[in-house]
Amino acid sequence: MTGAHWGVIGILALAAFGIRFIGLIAGSRISGSRFAWVLDEIPGLIVISLVAASLAGQSFQTWIAAAVAVAVAALTNHVIATMIAGAVVYAGLAAIWL
Incomplete structure (x- = not known):
């Protein structure tokens, strides 16, 4: 060098x-x-900014699944339930819109 x-x-x-x-x-x-x-508040703000940036330009079914995940997170405050709900809704919408 x-x-x-x-x-x-x-x-x-x-x-x-x-x-x-x-x-x-x-x-x-x-x-x-x-x-x-x-x-x-910085850790939460970082996570929110990463999620928002990843949602930009995504399909409508992704936004619906994300909204359901936010609702489940607000109601249950349970990470696993939130991930499962978002994944199930996304998979269901993907199967319907194929």
């Missing part, structure tokens, strides 16, 4: 370390402020 390759590797390593360090500093400052509640 050339010096340029090592330079890029070094810059990327410093950038990765910098991002983590800034996150550590920001997290400690936020945890001591009035916005500390945001840190508790």
